[in-house]
Amino acid sequence: TNSLTMAWRLFKNLSEEQQRYEKQLIFEHPAFVKLCQQLLRDARRMTRGDLVFSLHALVNLGVPQNTLLVQTLVRACQEKLNQLDNRCISVLATTLARMDKDKNVSALQAGLQLLVEQRILSIRDIFILQNLMKCLGKDAPVFLKKKLEMAVVREIDGLTFPNALRMFLALAAMNYCSLPILNPCSKKIQENVHDVSFRQLILILEACHTLLYRNIKLFSALADYVNSTAYLWDKRQIILFLSACETLGFQPTELLDIFAEKVTEDPDFLNLKNLLIVLRVYSRLNHVPRVQKHLFFETLHSCLNKCLPQISNTELLRAVYALGILGYLPHRALDELLQKDRKDELILSDHPKEQYTVMLRCVKTCMELDSPSFTKPAFVLTENLSSLVSLNLRKAQEALIELLGDENMFRQNVQLPYGYHIDFEIRMDSDRKKVLPIAATDDHPDSCVQRLAFLFAPMSAFCLGTTNPQGKLAMKKRHLNKLGYHVILIQNKKFQEMKDEDAVEFLKRKIYSEDAFSFPEATLQDNN
Numbered sequence: 250t251n252s253l254t255m256a257w258r259l260f261k262n263l264s265e266e267q268q269r270y271e272k273q274l275i276f277e278h279p280a281f282v283k284l285c286q287q288l289l290r291d292a293r294r295m296t297r298g299d300l301v302f303s304l305h306a307l308v309n310l311g312v313p314q315n316t317l318l319v320q321t322l323v324r325a326c327q328e329k330l331n332q333l334d335n336r337c338i339s340v341l342a343t344t345l346a347r348m349d350k351d352k353n354v355s356a357l358q359a360g361l362q363l364l365v366e367q368r369i370l371s372i373r374d375i376f377i378l379q380n381l382m383k384c385l386g387k388d389a390p391v392f393l394k395k396k397l398e399m400a401v402v403r404e405i406d407g408l409t410f411p412n413a414l415r416m417f418l419a420l421a422a423m424n425y426c427s428l429p430i431l432n433p434c435s436k437k438i439q440e441n442v443h444d445v446s447f448r449q450l451i452l453i454l455e456a457c458h459t460l461l462y463r464n465i466k467l468f469s470a471l472a473d474y475v476n477s478t479a480y481l482w483d484k485r486q487i488i489l490f491l492s493a494c495e496t497l498g499f500q501p502t503e504l505l506d507i508f509a510e511k512v513t514e515d516p517d518f519l520n521l522k523n524l525l526i527v528l529r530v531y532s533r534l535n536h537v538p539r540v541q542k543h544l545f546f547e548t549l550h551s552c553l554n555k556c557l558p559q560i561s562n563t564e565l566l567r568a569v570y571a572l573g574i575l576g577y578l579p580h581r582a583l584d585e586l587l588q589k590d591r592k593d594e595l596i597l598s599d600h601p602k603e604q605y606t607v608m609l610r611c612v613k614t615c616m617e618l619d620s621p622s623f624t625k626p627a628f629v630l631t632e633n634l635s636s637l638v639s640l641n642l643r644k645a646q647e648a649l650i651e652l653l654g655d656e657n658m659f660r661q662n663v664q665l666p667y668g669y670h671i672d673f674e675i676r677m678d679s680d681r682k683k684v685l686p687i688a689a690t691d692d693h694p695d696s697c698v699q700r701l702a703f704l705f706a707p708m709s710a711f712c713l714g715t716t717n718p719q720g721k722l723a724m725k726k727r728h729l730n731k732l733g734y735h736v737i738l739i740q741n742k743k744f745q746e747m748k749d750e751d752a753v754e755f756l757k758r759k760i761y762s763e764d765a766f767s768f769p770e771a772t773l774q775d776n777n
Contacts, residue, residue: 260310297337298336338361373403387422426461454496472494491508528549569586574720618732633662648752648753678699703759739759
């Protein structure tokens with residue numbers, strides 16, 4: 250057992266290439282063959298610790314699972330399962346997690362799970378607990394996950410920084426979001442953020458995504474750390490970090506600005522793969538750099554042009570779509586995309602057809618509405634889809650009736666050109682003093698009437714913890730502005746949580762506030 254364990258310890262520290270070479274030497278060595286034969290003879294006479302550690306070493310060295318030796322050790326572990334102490338249980342769980350399921354392995358896993366259920370209250374070592382969580386995985390029954398959670402919470406006061414990191418990964422492996430564990434772990438990580446390696450940064454964010462755990466303080470602490478040490482990181486590492494943030498809908502504003510500067514200073518590192526990630530991140534998070542924004546987008550445009558000879562149809566559409574969301578029209582790439590579309594060459598087999606059809610329609614809308622030559626129409630053709638509103642808008646409808654006194658003072662479920670839809674529309678006089686009946690303003694040009702569009706959006710349409718709309722919603726707002734609407738974005742979840750009288754007062758402030766009538770600064774249209 251000691252020989253095998255030492256071989257494994259030396260082996261695991263080698264590079265992947267060295268491991269392949271050493272593995273062949275080990276398996277062909279006469280002493281290894283004799284060692285395995287002796288292990289096979291003595292398997293049922295070995296102590297519990299030697300048995301478990303031998304199996305662990307053999308599996309990690311890569312001895313095939315279907316060999317007589319490995320199967321014999323697995324069966325011997327089944328026979329001695331009740332004799333295993335907590336440390337042996339932890340090692341065995343780690344070993345089984347690396348093995349494929351077969352008849353013997355499945356039987357041993359089932360027995361181990363029953364043993365863990367019986368012993369859970371006696372396990373006080375947090376390292377062993379998180380090992381069990383990681384190895385039992387997402388298939389463990391819910392009641393066992395809760396027992397493990399209670400056992401960890403009992404020992405949470407002694408949590409160390411390394412254990413806090415491992416606990417995140419253990420919960421992600423078990424796919425179990427436990428706030429009593431995650432919140433203290435997050436606090437411990439924030440306190441020791443300067444000790445977190447780059448790989449751990451990414452693993453933490455990926456675990457949060459898996460667990461649907463959204464902790465803005467944790468994300469901000471990680472982003473601030475990367476921001477303050479950005480000069481130490483490789484640009485590709487920052488791309489990976491920003492991509493992980495984008496997956497969570499979190500917008501690290503300062504880091505996005507710093508990275509934009511790095512791109513404009515040295516764009517040569519942007520190959521096609523990295524370029525597509527950067528475009529996706531900035532478009533979804535709706536981030537336009539505060540400084541040299543035009544130079545940043547010109548740089549991305551130039552990189553895209555260089556990639557055009559080898560770019561696939563899907564990648565071309567994604568790139569143009571991302572820039573379109575930000576209000577930038579990459580002319581050469583756009584021409585190539587439309588040319589392929591006209592010739593029916595735009596075959597995107599690895600993409601759901603409905604999705605790329607929507608993306609292409611969006612690109613064409615951007616071409617028209619974001620063009621410098623576009624002028625606001627005197628009339629916008631609209632259509633009422635239905636007099637009924639969905640349940641999640643019922644409260645808003647009742648609040649508007651309470652505030653305005655009549656259903657005829659607003660429209661609901663309004664369909665606009667370019668496939669856009671608004672939840673409610675209100676019209677006001679040009680001085681913005683009073684709300685006008687819809688029927689009385691139908692024949693008036695927009696110059697005499699102020700149009701308000703209410704969009705009640707889910708929290709997922711905004712950057713995490715802010716009222717900043719994400720890319721698609723921001724683009725919709727920009728385009729509705731172009732069509733003559735003053736857009737009021739409302740986070741529907743927070744609106745639903747308001748008391749009825751507060752909801753009415755909230756809408757009143759939105760309708761009569763000066764902010765409701767201020768157009769945002771144009772994104773990049775003047776650059777087109």
